[in-house]
Amino acid sequence: MKKVILPELGEGIEEAVISGWLISEGQGVKKGEDLAELTTDKAVFNVPSPDEGTLKKIIRREGDTVKPGEILAELE
Amino acid sequence: MIICEDAKKRRSGMPSWLKKELPDAESVRRLSSYLKDKSVETVCVNSRCPNISECYSSGNVSFLILGNICTRGCLFCAIKKGLPGGINPEEPEAVAAAVRGLGLKYIVITSVTRDDIPDKGSGHYAKTVKAIKKASPEVMVETLVPDFGGDKGLIDRVIDSGVDVLSHNIETTPGLYPRVRPGFDYARSLGILSHAAFRGKAAVKSGFMVGLGESRDETERLMRDIRATGCDFLTIGQYLRPKNSRLEVREYIPPERFSELKESALALGFKKAASGPFVRSSYRAGEFFKTEDL
Numbered sequence: 001m002k003k004v005i006l007p008e009l010g011e012g013i014e015e016a017v018i019s020g021w022l023i024s025e026g027q028g029v030k031k032g033e034d035l036a037e038l039t040t041d042k043a044v045f046n047v048p049s050p051d052e053g054t055l056k057k058i059i060r061r062e063g064d065t066v067k068p069g070e071i072l073a074e075l076e
Numbered sequence: 077m078i079i080c081e082d083a084k085k086r087r088s089g090m091p092s093w094l095k096k097e098l099p100d101a102e103s104v105r106r107l108s109s110y111l112k113d114k115s116v117e118t119v120c121v122n123s124r125c126p127n128i129s130e131c132y133s134s135g136n137v138s139f140l141i142l143g144n145i146c147t148r149g150c151l152f153c154a155i156k157k158g159l160p161g162g163i164n165p166e167e168p169e170a171v172a173a174a175v176r177g178l179g180l181k182y183i184v185i186t187s188v189t190r191d192d193i194p195d196k197g198s199g200h201y202a203k204t205v206k207a208i209k210k211a212s213p214e215v216m217v218e219t220l221v222p223d224f225g226g227d228k229g230l231i232d233r234v235i236d237s238g239v240d241v242l243s244h245n246i247e248t249t250p251g252l253y254p255r256v257r258p259g260f261d262y263a264r265s266l267g268i269l270s271h272a273a274f275r276g277k278a279a280v281k282s283g284f285m286v287g288l289g290e291s292r293d294e295t296e297r298l299m300r301d302i303r304a305t306g307c308d309f310l311t312i313g314q315y316l317r318p319k320n321s322r323l324e325v326r327e328y329i330p331p332e333r334f335s336e337l338k339e340s341a342l343a344l345g346f347k348k349a350a351s352g353p354f355v356r357s358s359y360r361a362g363e364f365f366k367t368e369d370l
Contacts, residue, residue, distance in 0.1 A: 008101035
């Protein structure tokens with residue numbers, strides 16, 4: 001099990017909103033493949049998969065406000 | 077579950093062209109802690125700039141001097157309005173040491189407005205430029221100055237410090253001044269550029285934001301006004317709200333329109349124009365200028 005953690009978005013940017021998941025639960029992903037899209041006040045970011053595997057569980061859903069360091073999903 | 081494929085579905089309504097790579101947290105952290113260690117502030121952090129990772133990983137830093145509390149409250153800017161504290165007399169040397177320590181080649185010095193002190197901070201700008209030039213004579217220095225109350229003698233202090241580029245941003249169209257930068261005056265700001273161009277010692281640069289509700293005609297007129305001052309270099313970027321208490325974005329301008337604006341600027345006689353959604357006054361400033369431009 002590997003956790004997908006939201007990395008730092010740059011100094012001063014404390015939160016982001018998940019604008020959508022690009023991968024569904026149960027789908028396989030490659031390392032570096034984009035999993036979800038986030039928006040801050042100033043930009044849109046894609047969150048890449050930290051590893052190869054299957055997206056086991058989405059923890060934070062579309063529309064959720066998330067902070068750096070939070071667990072977004074689990075990979076297997 | 078909704079799979080997000082269409083930009084229109086984004087909750088924020090932010091278009092796809094405002095997509096950025098995730099910052100390289102490590103390089104941002106490393107540079108930030110170095111700068112904190114040297115007790116210097118940057119506008120990169122204070123303005124919550126979306127380009128910070130890109131700039132920091134390529135060694136582009138814009139220093140913020142004279143504190144991080146501003147005596148004017150522009151509604152596009154993240155910096156807090158209030159009564160600033162005293163000026164740190166060691167700041168010019170601290171900035172010079174950081175510039176040298178990081179081996180920077182081109183740097184931007186900017187500040188909050190300091191209407192609370194008699195020389196409005198112009199002397200501190202001059203000291204900072206001189207300290208940098210003394211420690212690293214090869215470094216190109218751009219100062220992005222406030223309006224110093226329109227006092228030409230104060231602008232001259234900065235110009236005569238040996239700065240390479242004198243920048244003052246017009247920011248928006250005259251009709252939007254009361255809403256966007258109530259403490260500033262359009263004609264006075266243009267006067268800064270005219271005076272700097274008249275002096276002829278430093279290259280003169282300005283910039284403005286789009287997406288605040290200006291019309292196309294107003295934008296074209298704005299560019300003509302800036303060009304008429306003798307200003308040669310221009311930057312145009314998308315306004316993005318730095319925090320919830322600031323003005324909302326009225327319009328996301330597509331990249332094609334930014335290309336048109338650049339063409340218009342060049343047709344008006346600007347020597348160089350940078351125009352794009354993520355363009356900021358000091359974004360990749362060192363790449364913007366080549367030695368032969370100055």
